[in-house]
Amino acid sequence: MTAMRKANAAYPFGFLDEYAKKEVRRTVLKAIAIPGYQVPYSSREMPMGRGFGTGGLQLTLSIIGEDDTLKVIDQGSDDSVNAVNLRSFIEMTCDGIDTTDITDKANLIQSRHRIPEKPLREDQIIVLQVPYPDPLVVVEPSEDKRKIMHGEADYSRLLVKLYEDIVKFDEITISHRYPTCINGHYVIDPSPIPRWDVPKLHQSKALVLLGAGREKKIYAVPPYTDAEPLAFDDMPFRVESFNDENGQRRCCDRCGDDTSFLDEFDGQGGEKVYQCSDSDWCREQSIAKGA
Amino acid sequence: MEKILEVRNLSKVFGKGCPNCFEKTGPELNTNICPDCKSVVAAHDLSLDLYKGEILGIMGESGSGKSTVVKNLFFDQDPTSGHAIFYDDDKQYDLFSLNAAQKRHLRNHHFGMVYQNPHLGLNFGISSGGNIAERLLMNDLRNYKEIRERARELLERTEVLTERMDELPKNFSGGMQQRVQIAKALAINPPMLYLDEVTTGLDLSVQAKILDLILEIQQEMNTAMIVVTHDLGVVRLLAGRTIVMKYGRIIESGLTDQILEDPQHAYTQRLVASAL
Numbered sequence: 001m002t003a004m005r006k007a008n009a010a011y012p013f014g015f016l017d018e019y020a021k022k023e024v025r026r027t028v029l030k031a032i033a034i035p036g037y038q039v040p041y042s043s044r045e046m047p048m049g050r051g052f053g054t055g056g057l058q059l060t061l062s063i064i065g066e067d068d069t070l071k072v073i074d075q076g077s078d079d080s081v082n083a084v085n086l087r088s089f090i091e092m093t094c095d096g097i098d099t100t101d102i103t104d105k106a107n108l109i110q111s112r113h114r115i116p117e118k119p120l121r122e123d124q125i126i127v128l129q130v131p132y133p134d135p136l137v138v139v140e141p142s143e144d145k146r147k148i149m150h151g152e153a154d155y156s157r158l159l160v161k162l163y164e165d166i167v168k169f170d171e172i173t174i175s176h177r178y179p180t181c182i183n184g185h186y187v188i189d190p191s192p193i194p195r196w197d198v199p200k201l202h203q204s205k206a207l208v209l210l211g212a213g214r215e216k217k218i219y220a221v222p223p224y225t226d227a228e229p230l231a232f233d234d235m236p237f238r239v240e241s242f243n244d245e246n247g248q249r250r251c252c253d254r255c256g257d258d259t260s261f262l263d264e265f266d267g268q269g270g271e272k273v274y275q276c277s278d279s280d281w282c283r284e285q286s287i288a289k290g291a
Numbered sequence: 292m293e294k295i296l297e298v299r300n301l302s303k304v305f306g307k308g309c310p311n312c313f314e315k316t317g318p319e320l321n322t323n324i325c326p327d328c329k330s331v332v333a334a335h336d337l338s339l340d341l342y343k344g345e346i347l348g349i350m351g352e353s354g355s356g357k358s359t360v361v362k363n364l365f366f367d368q369d370p371t372s373g374h375a376i377f378y379d380d381d382k383q384y385d386l387f388s389l390n391a392a393q394k395r396h397l398r399n400h401h402f403g404m405v406y407q408n409p410h411l412g413l414n415f416g417i418s419s420g421g422n423i424a425e426r427l428l429m430n431d432l433r434n435y436k437e438i439r440e441r442a443r444e445l446l447e448r449t450e451v452l453t454e455r456m457d458e459l460p461k462n463f464s465g466g467m468q469q470r471v472q473i474a475k476a477l478a479i480n481p482p483m484l485y486l487d488e489v490t491t492g493l494d495l496s497v498q499a500k501i502l503d504l505i506l507e508i509q510q511e512m513n514t515a516m517i518v519v520t521h522d523l524g525v526v527r528l529l530a531g532r533t534i535v536m537k538y539g540r541i542i543e544s545g546l547t548d549q550i551l552e553d554p555q556h557a558y559t560q561r562l563v564a565s566a567l
Contacts, residue, residue: 151392152391154429156428156429157425159433160414160417160421160425160428163421163435164421166435167457168457232435233433233434233435234434234435234436235435
């Protein structure tokens with residue numbers, strides 16, 4: 001590790017040069033000032049392919065400091081490929097920062113696809129990696145027109161999509177990237193988090209930053225801001241159900257918790273096994289049960 | 292009678308335009324292309340009034356600027372100059388000085404438009420019910436059951452089989468697509484409806500049904516309409532008053548019966564005489 005650090009000594013703290021970081025920070029300020037608005041920024045080349053979380057990474061590198069403790073998650077786990085690689089890259093380029101697996105100890109969390117189960121605090125910031133920032137892209141291919149639609153809060157075509165879903169399937173079938181209205185105006189694509197995590201955005205104590213590297217957009221859900229998933233009055237938004245055939249709530253195979261978002265696996269004998277998606281939550285529940 | 296729309300000196304020029312555009316074009320000169328700058332004068336110095344519940348016909352050959360008028364009033368295009376005032380109860384809207392959001396609001400809440408080509412008015416990627424729902428959602432109706440009910444009502448009203456409301460409009464015949472389009476335009480009970488060649492290209496029996504429908508709607512809901520057509524029969528049946536256009540100018544206007552029975556302008560005389 002030391003050898004590697006030496007090799008990288010030519011790079012400034014946080015890999016990006018100071019101007020790049022400054023630009024991202026300025027973009028973040030604007031994003032916070034206009035909740036849900038997609039602020040364009042230059043999105044530098046990173047030493048990894050766009051689409052691997054470069055948007056989130058640039059946010060993290062721009063706001064991290066030596067006193068910060070970082071947690072990196074991919075699909076709820078700290079040990080999956082994307083999380084491990086991003087974490088080691090940040091460790092390599094940001095001398096003096098601490099990293100952790102424990103949600104409670106981190107004050108900066110970069111995540112892909114999940115928001116931790118544990119409610120976040122005011123002193124925490126969560127950075128989400130976003131592949132497609134614009135929820136309107138499914139109904140309008142022209143970005144120019146999408147910008148006008150956002151400006152006028154014209155989301156009726158998005159609602160028509162929900163309507164068509166209900167007509168065809170009797171319920172809204174969007175599983176992730178659920179369009180969510182921030183502070184009563186802009187509708188965002190809240191990164192590929194499952195529906196389960198969408199309510200966590202509402203009046204969140206922590207600042208939520210969303211960065212799309214390939215699409216060159218940054219947007220934010222500031223603390224204590226309304227976040228309402230789009231829905232109909234008589235067909236309200238609902239999160240995933242983890243009930244089995246008998247209507248019984250499934251629980252985690254490892255820790256036994258029945259309140260968290262579950263992943264489905266094939267067990268040894270081909271049977272279905274369910275486990276907490278959030279590995280740190282699962283560990284904490286196991287310890288609590290054991291004690 | 293209560294006025295609903297007042298248009299004054301509306302002009303629309305396609306191209307860069309020059310000071311001579313208006314002098315060197317028009318029915319007398321038999322052209323709408325300015326010889327100096329090659330701009331097309333689609334409409335010049337149009338003024339008209341429309342009253343509540345009235346149907347106004349705009350008649351003329353292709354390229355005479357009929358559709359341009361309607362497109363300008365429905366904000367599909369921006370006019371080169373002119374004024375238009377829309378009266379909604381005690382409110383007045385100066386149509387051409389509104390910002391984009393206000394225009395959209397008027398389109399969504401007060402106007403309806405039926406195009407000749409259903410592809411322009413309908414979204415073919417979503418069901419006919421969805422098309423109507425779009426209009427209702429724009430109007431801030433957020434209750435799924437109510438939206439379904441209203442869509443069903445409208446399709447029944449326009450004689451589209453309600454069993455087919457969840458089908459894509461591309462599976463429908465041209466006449467049915469047109470009726471879905473009318474249902475969509477009527478979804479919000481607009482006080483003002485623009486009809487741009489709605490029956491062109493449909494067979495006669497379907498034409499008759501759609502014209503009947505339009506008349507019924509006008510009588511039931513007291514909707515004011517501007518009907519653009521080159522078909523004398525349509526004008527005779529629907530419109531109380533008619534405007535005849537040629538090369539972007541109004542050459543004759545008055546009661547429909549008067550224009551059809553006793554045309555004054557040479558062009559109108561030819562038009563009436565040539566009708567089958």
